[in-house]
Amino acid sequence: MLKQITKQLAMHSLRNFSTTGQNNFKVAVCGASGGIGQPLSLLLKQNPLVSDLRLYDIVHTPGVAADLSHIDTKSGTAGFMGPDEISGALDGAEVVVIPAGVPRKPGMTRDDLFNVNAGIIRDIVRVIAAKCPKAMIAVITNPVNTCVPIAAEILKKAGVYDPKRLFGVSTLDVVRARTFIGEAVGADPQKVHIPVIGGHSGITIIPVLSQSQPAFKGDQTAIEKMTVRIQEAGTEVVKAKAGAGSATLSMAYAGARFANSLLRGMSGEKNVVECSYVQSNVTEASFFATPLVLGKDGIQENCGLPNLNDFEKKLLVTALPELKKNIQKGVDFAKS
Numbered sequence: 001m002l003k004q005i006t007k008q009l010a011m012h013s014l015r016n017f018s019t020t021g022q023n024n025f026k027v028a029v030c031g032a033s034g035g036i037g038q039p040l041s042l043l044l045k046q047n048p049l050v051s052d053l054r055l056y057d058i059v060h061t062p063g064v065a066a067d068l069s070h071i072d073t074k075s076g077t078a079g080f081m082g083p084d085e086i087s088g089a090l091d092g093a094e095v096v097v098i099p100a101g102v103p104r105k106p107g108m109t110r111d112d113l114f115n116v117n118a119g120i121i122r123d124i125v126r127v128i129a130a131k132c133p134k135a136m137i138a139v140i141t142n143p144v145n146t147c148v149p150i151a152a153e154i155l156k157k158a159g160v161y162d163p164k165r166l167f168g169v170s171t172l173d174v175v176r177a178r179t180f181i182g183e184a185v186g187a188d189p190q191k192v193h194i195p196v197i198g199g200h201s202g203i204t205i206i207p208v209l210s211q212s213q214p215a216f217k218g219d220q221t222a223i224e225k226m227t228v229r230i231q232e233a234g235t236e237v238v239k240a241k242a243g244a245g246s247a248t249l250s251m252a253y254a255g256a257r258f259a260n261s262l263l264r265g266m267s268g269e270k271n272v273v274e275c276s277y278v279q280s281n282v283t284e285a286s287f288f289a290t291p292l293v294l295g296k297d298g299i300q301e302n303c304g305l306p307n308l309n310d311f312e313k314k315l316l317v318t319a320l321p322e323l324k325k326n327i328q329k330g331v332d333f334a335k336s
């Protein structure tokens with residue numbers, strides 16, 4: 001199985017074309033005017049699998065949509081602003097990508113965003129449940145570890161939850177791991193393949209360096225340094241932006257890559273694999289990121305845990321209590 005996963009990860013590239021099936025998907029972005037939302041929408045406007053791009057935010061979407069609509073790609077672009085217009089944005093959407101919500105400032109953890117962002121996710125997902133209950137939902141909003149369980153509970157309450165269609169976007173962790181390992185071993189990052197499992201915050205991010213291709217060779221100190229760099233990469237950007245937010249451009253790239261992989265799977269392409277944070281029974285945490293095969297109906301197969309060495313097993317043991325706490329917080333919020 002591991003060989004298969006590694007091969008599938010190795011086959012991943014930013015291929016945009018599906019020769020096999022549907023290539024006219026309706027995609028909505030909620031939070032489309034933000035630091036992530038705008039460049040993400042720009043990248044989605046260039047995706048040939050998208051025919052209808054709906055941009056929702058509480059501010060500025062008429063301008064963002066007018067601007068993007070002049071780009072000479074096939075998709076139509078429409079802006080929807082404020083709670084009165086969210087239903088129009090989501091009606092019949094097949095993929096909904098959500099970067100709505102506040103980002104971190106230096107000194108904050110992702111969990112510090114919970115008080116504001118939990119309610120934003122709840123409200124958007126309620127409308128998804130009513131207007132596009134079969135949509136694939138990709139949650140970028142932090143804390144991802146908690147927001148995805150909130151979304152699941154809201155969908156359950158509405159009687160439309162399909163765990164195969166709900167994703168926490170942890171692609172930026174994979175993108176970063178590829179970049180940093182590529183730099184360290186002198187390889188093109190596009191040719192580096194490595195699973196990153198667990199959750200999306202600090203110690204819950206588990207880069208499985210032992211499975212990197214090409215191999216990441218180094219003593220234990222180098223391995224630990226690389227692990228911490230990947231785990232703390234978001235904070236590295238937050239510090240560098242010095243109060244002006246968190247990663248936006250690299251996240252837009254990662255979000256566009258994940259959306260593209262979803263669309264490729266939905267269009268019938270085979271062997272599309274991405275790591276993502278989803279409902280899971282792979283560990284004792286009820287949500288957990290592992291490599292997934294994506295298909296017409298979302299998750300086609302959960303590839304499970306890659307082989308872990310002793311160090312990575314320890315990372316997993318350390319991550320699980322924190323992850324379970326994050327998940328429970330979301331479940332409690334949605335139930336209250």
Ligand SMILES: NC(=O)c1ccc[n+]([C@@H]2O[C@H](COP(=O)([O-])OP(=O)(O)OC[C@H]3O[C@@H](n4cnc5c(N)ncnc54)[C@H](O)[C@@H]3O)[C@@H](O)[C@H]2O)c1
Nearest residue numbers: 031033034035036057058100101102103140141142172251
């Ligand atoms: N998953 C990841 O890897 C990852 C990476 C980077 C950032 N993030 C998270 O993404 C989120 C957005 O970050 P950003 O830098 O784009 O922030 P931002 O403040 O630049 O943009 C957020 C946008 O959300 C909009 N918004 C607020 N409430 C809304 C609502 N109820 N409905 C629709 N839109 C609403 C705002 O108007 C704004 O345009 C943050 O929570 C951040 O932590 C996640």
Ligand SMILES: O=C(O)C[C@H](O)C(=O)O
Nearest residue numbers: 104110142234235246247
């Ligand atoms: O670090 C953050 O707050 C944003 C995001 O989760 C990231 O990993 O860059």
